[in-house]
Amino acid sequence: MKSIHIGTSAPYDVLIERGSLKNSGSLISGVLSSKRAAVITDDTVGSLYSETLMNSLSEAGIRASIFTFSHGEQSKNLSTLGKIYDFLCDEGITRSDFLIALGGGVVGDITGFAAATFLRGIQFVQIPTTLLAQVDSSVGGKTAVDIAGGKNLVGAFKQPALVICDSDTLRTLPDEELACGMAEVIKYGMIRDKALFELVEKHDLSDVHEVMDEIVHTCIDIKRSVVENDEFDKGERMILNFGHTLGHAVEGWHNYTNYTHGMGVAAGMCMITRNFCSAELAARLEKCVEAYKLPTFSEAPMSELLPYCSKDKKCESDSISYIVCEEIGKAEIRKVPVAVFAKLMLEED
Numbered sequence: 077m078k079s080i081h082i083g084t085s086a087p088y089d090v091l092i093e094r095g096s097l098k099n100s101g102s103l104i105s106g107v108l109s110s111k112r113a114a115v116i117t118d119d120t121v122g123s124l125y126s127e128t129l130m131n132s133l134s135e136a137g138i139r140a141s142i143f144t145f146s147h148g149e150q151s152k153n154l155s156t157l158g159k160i161y162d163f164l165c166d167e168g169i170t171r172s173d174f175l176i177a178l179g180g181g182v183v184g185d186i187t188g189f190a191a192a193t194f195l196r197g198i199q200f201v202q203i204p205t206t207l208l209a210q211v212d213s214s215v216g217g218k219t220a221v222d223i224a225g226g227k228n229l230v231g232a233f234k235q236p237a238l239v240i241c242d243s244d245t246l247r248t249l250p251d252e253e254l255a256c257g258m259a260e261v262i263k264y265g266m267i268r269d270k271a272l273f274e275l276v277e278k279h280d281l282s283d284v285h286e287v288m289d290e291i292v293h294t295c296i297d298i299k300r301s302v303v304e305n306d307e308f309d310k311g312e313r314m315i316l317n318f319g320h321t322l323g324h325a326v327e328g329w330h331n332y333t334n335y336t337h338g339m340g341v342a343a344g345m346c347m348i349t350r351n352f353c354s355a356e357l358a359a360r361l362e363k364c365v366e367a368y369k370l371p372t373f374s375e376a377p378m379s380e381l382l383p384y385c386s387k388d389k390k391c392e393s394d395s396i397s398y399i400v401c402e403e404i405g406k407a408e409i410r411k412v413p414v415a416v417f418a419k420l421m422l423e424e425d
Contacts, residue, residue, distance in 0.1 A: 112172075
């Protein structure tokens with residue numbers, strides 16, 4: 077088993093091992109003393125892994141109940157959050173108990189936010205089952221739900237007590253979901269690790285599982301270093317948003333249906349790189365993105381995407397921050413007035 081220690085204000089470990097889901101009960105017992113938990117999952121992941129998790133918890137002497145909601149970004153909202161709160165009340169969850177997020181980024185985000193706010197804060201454990209969640213959203217403490225005004229606009233920083241990554245769960249992912257996670261992997265290579273990008277370039281969806289253990293460990297370690305330096309997203313951590321300024325806008329334009337977060341990030345990375353970097357670098361990035369069956373552009377008119385950008389949480393007053401990688405492995409944070417960003421993007425559209 078590999079372990080990465082995350083030295084944030086509330087430190088914790090990320091455990092990476094194939095088959096670790098069936099041992100999750102004992103792993104959790106080694107960190108938390110409570111014997112009462114509530115598992116939050118979605119209907120897709122629950123049908124695959126909830127029985128294994130619940131059996132493991134029972135074997136460790138942890139009494140657990142489970143709440144399941146409909147999968148998809150459309151469920152990451154205040155309505156679902158309210159139902160989770162009601163469930164926790166009905167089950168008698170107290171401040172000494174804890175939550176477990178079993179699933180992908182949507183499950184982790186909404187469960188983390190519930191843990192941050194229910195009874196003014198209780199512990200929670202992340203068990204990410206998608207590539208995107210393992211390499212990105214389960215680590216770092218960002219939790220949120222979406223509202224009508226935009227994605228992730230209501231949230232809190234809440235570090236988990238433990239993260240358990242079982243790479244075997246990635247084997248059940250459909251190609252679209254695996255590709256979604258690979259968009260974030262490509263992002264990590266672009267912003268911080270040229271060797272990672274070159275590794276990803278040598279593979280595609282058909283054989284990337286051969287190097288998945290190395291990919292997961294490398295990405296988590298990159299995020300560890302960034303988050304430890306800037307836990308609350310005031311400086312360096314913004315580089316993790318490469319591709320996200322436009323990516324979230326594209327997702328919103330599609331009403332978060334039939335268009336995954338990874339697709340938005342991939343398109344956003346390529347669109348920014350085409351506009352601000354060399355044609356050679358843009359072509360290299362696009363080739364890598366296409367190898368994982370991800371989009372390199374959006375059919376949405378830039379004029380229709382820009383209003384979403386101006387509502388993004390990365391905006392401060394009348395300015396917006398966006399990330400540019402003029403060289404693979406190095407990221408630059410650029411902050412300009414929203415009007416200037418709009419002009420730059422429209423000129424290149």
